[in-house]
Amino acid sequence: MENRIRVAPKFQFPESFEPIIAGLRDANETLNETLLSGRDSGKTWNIAQYAIGLTFEENYNNILFIRATKSQIANSIFSQCINIIKELKLEPFFKIKYKVQEIVNVITNSTIYFDGIDEDPYAIKGFTPRMNKIALVVFEEYTELSSRMPIDITIETLIRFRGSDQNKGTIKFVKMGNPSRWNNHWSWEDLEIDKINPKTKVFHPIWTDIKSYLNPHTVEYIENVRDTNPRYYRFAYLGERMSYEGLVYPQFDNSCMVDRKWLDERVPVAIICGLDPASKRDKTAFTISCLLNSGEFVVMDMWCYNPKEFGNEPLSPSQQTERFMDYFSKFFNKPQNFKFRGLPRYIVCDPANGGMDLEIKINYSRDVAVVNVDKKERLKDIERNTNAMATGRLKILKNVDALKPLIDELSTMIWREQTIGKELKQLKSTQLTIGEDDCHDSMTYALRFALNDARFVQYNSKLFVGR
Numbered sequence: 001m002e003n004r005i006r007v008a009p010k011f012q013f014p015e016s017f018e019p020i021i022a023g024l025r026d027a028n029e030t031l032n033e034t035l036l037s038g039r040d041s042g043k044t045w046n047i048a049q050y051a052i053g054l055t056f057e058e059n060y061n062n063i064l065f066i067r068a069t070k071s072q073i074a075n076s077i078f079s080q081c082i083n084i085i086k087e088l089k090l091e092p093f094f095k096i097k098y099k100v101q102e103i104v105n106v107i108t109n110s111t112i113y114f115d116g117i118d119e120d121p122y123a124i125k126g127f128t129p130r131m132n133k134i135a136l137v138v139f140e141e142y143t144e145l146s147s148r149m150p151i152d153i154t155i156e157t158l159i160r161f162r163g164s165d166q167n168k169g170t171i172k173f174v175k176m177g178n179p180s181r182w183n184n185h186w187s188w189e190d191l192e193i194d195k196i197n198p199k200t201k202v203f204h205p206i207w208t209d210i211k212s213y214l215n216p217h218t219v220e221y222i223e224n225v226r227d228t229n230p231r232y233y234r235f236a237y238l239g240e241r242m243s244y245e246g247l248v249y250p251q252f253d254n255s256c257m258v259d260r261k262w263l264d265e266r267v268p269v270a271i272i273c274g275l276d277p278a279s280k281r282d283k284t285a286f287t288i289s290c291l292l293n294s295g296e297f298v299v300m301d302m303w304c305y306n307p308k309e310f311g312n313e314p315l316s317p318s319q320q321t322e323r324f325m326d327y328f329s330k331f332f333n334k335p336q337n338f339k340f341r342g343l344p345r346y347i348v349c350d351p352a353n354g355g356m357d358l359e360i361k362i363n364y365s366r367d368v369a370v371v372n373v374d375k376k377e378r379l380k381d382i383e384r385n386t387n388a389m390a391t392g393r394l395k396i397l398k399n400v401d402a403l404k405p406l407i408d409e410l411s412t413m414i415w416r417e418q419t420i421g422k423e424l425k426q427l428k429s430t431q432l433t434i435g436e437d438d439c440h441d442s443m444t445y446a447l448r449f450a451l452n453d454a455r456f457v458q459y460n461s462k463l464f465v466g467r
């Protein structure tokens, strides 16, 4: 044992990492630390250095580094660990197994493992460290994971390998990463939970804390970013919670949301629904909104069918019609929606062929007027939505679970890379990144009708005062 202590190197940590390392060192029960920060703040280097130190402390003091996918490991955390070992001149103490990606401390047999957990989160259940011991688990770039779920499964599985009395039954979990570009990303919620959990510590190191450790070219580069692109600097290097530029609806925020009480105090004049039926394998989305006599448009609820969640089986147009008409009538049977029953109803359809099929069926099935939007005018639609958000005419009801997919789309839809920063008007010839946009489109058709063809609605309702 003494021998080991003699060879164990003394490590230097920057001041900003002292509390982080001390917390891990002194932990006497399961501890989670979260380091969410900006780039080049020393996360990887210092946690890896701490991990390397741990391998000297006991036999089989095993460590696991995790990323989203195993294929990302070879050129990132695995090679970074090797670089650190080389730079600290510790090569004689380690055997590096390139093929299986393991680093073994030859004095203690402590092993550093590497794995990816996002593609198959349950696969980690098959992981067994040598001598069933694990001292430290590090989630590297954890914000790149698709959700919190793989982290939970990993923690639940690995807690079994809590050490013996030698390390006081302690296991340490560290999550570290940089902010996601979306301010509604799951990792921000996760961070809020960590902040109030007494067993969790949160840190936010930034590059200025380790400036003296950084290569002068890196410092020069970061300072240039700070001076020429302050918004990107805040997002990337200060790690601020913000929607990074490129977002189609940067103005979509809390001010677009209203609660039920707000709606109940106002006078609705028409129900306007948007329908974006599935073509091939995308979603069918049907939003229900009301137009108020003030001219405000409020999205109240939606029905969304995603074939991906049902074994990729798209519903036939008649099945779809049946399902959403059923949903539609149930909506009006809810006591809080009684007041919307007598209003004129419009269903505004996608111009695509799928919409036609549904249109015919709806037309004969209910007392609703079905309106076809003429064609997809994406940029005009987006301009209209953006204006409606900015002027407060577009509202979305808060705390309605069904509306979550719509809110997700509005807060994550991005312009294609090459169009970032350009004016909407200049974008006519370029295309948008269109990912999940079915809920967005169904709302858009209804809003287009409500704002463009308001006179039509006005004609049907004496209550409408317009704007």
Ligand SMILES: Nc1ncnc2c1ncn2[C@@H]1O[C@H](COP(=O)(O)OP(=O)(O)OP(=O)(O)O)[C@@H](O)[C@H]1O
Residues within 6 Å of the ligand: 012, 013, 014, 038, 039, 040, 041, 042, 043, 044, 045, 046, 049, 178, 210, 213, 214, 215
């Ligand atoms: N304790 C240290 N000793 C020596 N160099 C260090 C130390 N800490 C940080 N550095 C230097 O700072 C650089 C940036 O640190 P690191 O890669 O750990 O940052 P990071 O926060 O993980 O960055 P990213 O956000 O890109 O993942 C390292 O490549 C290394 O050169």
Ligand SMILES: [Mg+2]
Residues within 6 Å of the ligand: 043, 044, 045
């Ligand atoms: Mg890093």
